Amino acid sequence: NAGVTQTPKFRILKIGQSMTLQCAQDMNHNYMYWYRQDPGMGLKLIYYSVGAGITDKGEVPNGYNVSRSTTEDFPLRLELAAPSQTSVYFCASSYGDRDTEAFFGQGTRLTVV
Amino acid sequence: LAKTTQPISMDSYEGQEVNITCSHNNIATNDYITWYQQFPSQGPRFIIQGYKTKVTNEVASLFIPADRKSSTLSLPRVSLSDTAVYYCLVGDKAAGNKLTFGGGTRVLVKP
Secondary structure: OOOEEEEOOEEEEOOOOOEEEEEEEOOOOOEEEEEEEOOOOOEEEEEEEEEOOEEEEOOOOOOEEEOOOOOOEOOEEEOOOOHHHOEEEEEEEEOOOOOOOOEEOOOEEEEEO | OOOOEOOOEEEEEOOOOEEEEEEOOOOOOOOEEEEEEEOOOOOOEEEEEEOOEEEEOOOOEEEEOOOOOEEEEEEOOOOHHHOEEEEEEEEOHHHOOOOOOOOOEEEEEEO
């Protein structure tokens, strides 16, 4: 099993550009999450999904969009990138039962200039 | 979701035991307590989870008093490689399993 795979690992965007961060998991997990982590800070939840076709906002959803057309994939879309979106983005997945063990990807380091 | 409070940072030395206490005064009946570890430039990694009393695995122990308003993660005989940020999470499936992270505790293990 590959676990949670994020692509790309690094990206530099210009202000106003758009991009999609990819996340895929091969553990048949129902729940998937997107977080951002600014330097020296904790993780902030952007969006999460409890299953294919179902998504919901987290703490900091503005400037982002998600979709969940399959169980495996949970892409994060940035429209009109801004310097404030410079961060490390982590995708995670879990079964979503009473246990809350989540598995995280290696992250995507995004810089908006 | 129950809010958690942890110390911002802790220093220790190799071979010592490190105890990190997390307060969660408004924990709900169905909530579990989960701890994650995060190394620099990596995603968080699950360490341990518990509901009440004591849980132990190969990495750590988790102590939860009867009132469940706090919990303590215990790392026995730490090494330099245990330097990381440790997060305490409290949550339940009924809450949508949002997995909300707080600021965590930055543990620095010195030689």
